[in-house]
Amino acid sequence: MLSHVFTRTGDDGNTYCNLLKTRVPKDHPIIELIGTLDEANSFIGLARSFIPSYMSDVGNDLKDLQYLTFRIGFHVSGINSLKEEDVKKLEELADKYYGKAPLKNFILPAGPQPSAALHVARTIVRRAERDLIKASRVYKFDDIVFKTINRLSSVLFAMAVYISKEMGYPEEPVSFR
Secondary structure, three states: OOOOOOOOOOOOOEEEEOOOOEEEEOOOHHHHHHHHHHHHHHHHHHHHHHOOHHHHHHHHHHHHHHHHHHHHHHHHOOOOOOOHHHHHHHHHHHHHHHOOOOOOOOEOOOOOHHHHHHHHHHHHHHHHHHHHHHHHOOOOOOHHHHHHHHHHHHHHHHHHHHHHHHOOOOOOEOOOO
């Protein structure tokens, strides 16, 4: 149990990195990656808070994605938390949601509140993917984390599109004039 919300151990701008088993600056590539995943997780939670009650299955899937996002963070921290079945489940979710709402054009990332929040979460996951690639130039990560993070952004996009359609928001196609 945490007796306080603060530890005072990070007051000097450093934090513990489990992967390296030492304290590192808070702008270390591994810490940046974990922070970006935390940010994405928070936006997934924000989207979940906007889900109407008649879409409880979507809310449950978003909750599962939040737990998965934590597990991605654990994995890059050196605690093996991902499996190939996670990638398979993400692919199934992407097909489940996108299959119901395939696009004919690029669209503006907007829509109702849950969709807009998921579009933000998706772009943050893409940033986390870039952070992962940057960190992987120095640290070795399993292929599973690359696949998982890539599929997560696809699922978030598919869910954003699906929710917009379900809530009656029309697509706003991007024009290339």
